[in-house]
Amino acid sequence: MNIAMTQPLNAFHSPALVGHRGARGEAPENTLASFQVAVEAGVTEMELDVRLSSDGQLIVLHDSDITRTTGMKGNVRQYTRAQLGVMDARRNTPGWHSPTGIPSLQEVVDLCGPDMRFQFEVKGADRIILHQLAHHLTHMIHEQQLQARVVVTSSHTGFLRMMATMAPDIERGYVCQYRYLQPTRRARALGCSWLIAHYSLVTPALMRRARKRGLKVSVWTVNDLTEADRLSRLKVDSIITDYPTSFVTHFLRKHRYEDSASV
Secondary structure: OOHHHHOOOOHHHOOEEEEEOOOOOOOOOOOHHHHHHHHHHOOOEEEEEEEEOOOOOEEEOOOOEOHHHHOOOOEHHHOOHHHHHOOOOOOOOOOOOOOOOOOEHHHHHHHHOOOOEEEEEOOOOOHHHHHHHHHHHHHHHHHOOOHHHEEEEEOOHHHHHHHHHHOOOOEEEEEEOOHHHOHHHHHHHOOOOEEEEEHHHOOHHHHHHHHHOOOEEEEEOOOOHHHHHHHHHOOOOEEEEOOHHHHHHHHHHHHHHHHHHOO
């Protein structure tokens, strides 16, 4: 890997770049292949979705149903971790060269290495499953001392409150798409340190409110470089993208230009 690609991307007050489900626009989402592409691109953080298998293992999958990515039928909760691991999860990525299964969360963390940061997103589900997820995530993060590297995120306020009670030392982020939900006020009321905001919400006014409330801001999902530059000027903390390879190249080019211009 080019050494320059591994340097921090937040110099010159630029946002960190976050691989969305790994590198969703470049490889089958939420698979080891996708995370490998994002690692090689040089991102400093990964966003991924966490669910439970039928045998209570933490696995990485966006949908509750496995059809969209594997072509098979059923809810993820019907399958064990081992069964999910041998499925072919490249159905929604035409032309991908080889089969790649649904990974466990541990496999993804191990692949990404000791310096990678993560956003572990948990989708809404019934209370029993959410409680199990909170318990398993808390155990894993504490056992492996990942607190400094992980933000647990969700749009489900009940889950975020559950995490706050179970593990107040683990950072949390409120995922919000709609302005009427009063994103900064709700994030602060939930005790979150991060607002994970849809890019359409992010304006100078929102950034002022977020900073006033002590919130860091991560923005999803940004696939247009002009929009990324706008967000960078607003000093968001991180940008989540499906195309980490081109985004890393773009921001490194900007850094080099700004560095040469300051000489």
